[in-house]
Amino acid sequence: MKKDIIFFSQDGSGLTSTSANHIANMAKEMVREVESSLAGLTFYSTSVSLIGSDNINTLKQGNSKDDLEQVQHKLMKIAKANSLIAWLHEAIKAKERLLSEVERMTVKEYMDLKGIDPIILSEPLHVLTEDEYYASQTIDQRNRYYELEALAAVLGKAIHPNGALADARVSLNEKIRNPKDVNGEGRDALIYSYTATVQPEEVDGVYFKLQKRFREVQADVNAMKFECQKAVKTSQIESQIANAEATAKRNAQIIQVTADLNAYIKQRTREIADWKIMIPQSLKGIYDEVSHLGKS
Structure with missing residues (x-):
């Protein structure tokens, strides 16, 4: 020029x-x-x-x-x-x-001419991960979560179907209903007799006690997981809002600079034409x- x-x-x-x-x-x-x-x-x-x-x-x-x-x-x-x-x-x-x-x-040429800083969309706000959430907890908090999770797993494995206590309870009730069992025929027949060593109500007492404890532990684990999920979700929302605001601000800047460029082109064209x-x-x-x- x-x-x-x-x-x-x-x-x-x-x-x-x-x-x-x-x-x-x-x-x-x-x-x-x-x-x-x-x-x-x-x-x-x-x-x-x-x-x-x-x-x-x-x-x-x-x-x-x-x-x-x-x-x-x-x-x-x-x-x-x-x-x-x-x-x-x-x-x-x-x-x-x-x-x-x-x-x-172009918009870039106009911005360079006027000394306007480049319009750059900022990096998306970091979203908290579950690992980062748990990493932010104190030693006692993290250890309690791991302990409760381990306890819930052990209790659940014992009292759920095919679990050791659950199967033993079912088997005891079966043997009480059928205390004898014949295996073989004639003189070779063997008779198996089953005698309870622990009363069914005692087994039930322990079973239901452990079941209650499992529900309490699982509730605590779920509560801690909920807090984690809530923190992650809050972080996601904050990131979305911040990113939307940054994008809106950038778009508004582009619109303004574009409008300024068009006005400059009209004015400058008239000047040069004269x-x-x-x-x-x-x-x-x-x-x-x-x-x-x-x-x-």
Whole structure:
């Protein structure tokens, strides 16, 4: 952009692109006419006569010394006019480039131009994990959780179906209902008799006591797990809220910067469109001559 600003005046004087194009076209016409005059240069005259006649007819008069002395002046005029044409054409293209650069400006380019810090979406807030929750507990708290979990597992294994106590209780009740069992036939038959060594109600007492204890321990374990899950869920919600707020803030910044960019493009486009093309001092003479063509 900076290299193109040299074509334009800072005080509002100069030519519009339309006027510059018109002057360039007039300069082209001047060059064409001057080149045409140079193309016809002839430094000798051509005449014709009949043999035996003293009458000589001039067919073409050669150019004079004055014409010769004008050659350098004309060449300089062509060079100056071509320089003016080149300057005006480059100035017109420079304005078109400047307008195009502004119209195509990206948000990042605008932010760099205005020194605005990049809009970066912050890293998502960390979500607490179960391991991290338990790691945050005191030694006693963590040890109690492990103890209760181990106790619940042991009690559950004993009192649940296929557990040692559960199966022993079922087996005792079965043998009380069927205290004898015959195995084999005739003289070879064996009779097995079963006698309770512990009363069923005593077994039931221990069984139901352990069952009650299991429910209490399991409730404590579940309560501790619930606290863990609640902490993790709270962390998830806090993270979601923080991330949503960060995203909303970022989007609002992008919307604002985009709006500022559009306003800047409109303003800058108007400014550049109003810039006038200045004529360098060395081209003022040829410019004045071209601009006055056809006015006299």
